[in-house]
Amino acid sequence: MRTFKLRCRRVNVNHHIEHDFPESTIARRFLITQVVVLAWESIDDELIARGFLKAGLVPVGPREADGAFRLPKPSNEPSDVAEAAIETESEFKRLHLN
Template sequence: NSFRASVFFVCLSYGAQAAPFCCIWRDPQWSSSSRAHGKPELSHKRHTLSPEKAHYDEERMLEWIDEVWKPSVCGPRLLLLDSLKIYKMASVRNAFENECCTAAEFISPGITGLAQPMDVSVMRVFKSLCRNYYVNHHAVNDFAQGAPARRALITEIVINAWKAVRAKVIVRGFIKAGIVPYGPRDAEENFIVDPPEESEENNNNEVE
């Protein structure tokens, strides 16, 4: 329910995941963070915030950039985002470009199901995992009593489900969206197809 909780997800084309960033509605006293195993550059972390509504505003977006995205950056990056107004704010774009060496591009509304890797492949698997965790939890536990316990359960399910999404599912999303090339690779994930030979015409032009 977006009026109660929203989650910001980002993943990389080779399968790494950024920490899920959870936003919980109206809870000024309760917040927690937990770190679980993950790839070194993108460890999993839980952030639970408390705006008036569970959506991202400028403050939350800049906080996500500072706490989640910036520590993961180790070189120039291209970040594909949905066409939400918050992503296009000058302060957000400046933070990406000037502090994170990141160029932000936007996927046009109406085609995210075809061009957004998260929508193409990842979210279907993630939502299925969330349902499984929820059902399995309540098969042996009573419903959480009190708002803090319910919010803790929501974030715990999000973290566990996100960690359980396999790298190959993420990579498949980028391939199906047509964003990254694909083909036969070796054990180190390098392409094993030889580059095309230079034509004789190009060689002649170089001599001239």
């Protein structure tokens, strides 16, 4: 994240050395979008992946042989959420269809 912010700042400053500030909000938003795109494209993919790992945004856990996450099998018993949804639907029909 630090690298990304530094690159955004560098691209923005370099742009404003040669150009004036945008006069409209639309032009300013477009410029900010371009700054973000250029900064993001300049960062190495491995650095981005390490940042996601460091932030804990990549799930870890047991995996299958093909690398897919091992998920628990769903139970055949309806959950409390499913039962509540069925009750809500029944109540809705009772109130609005009679």
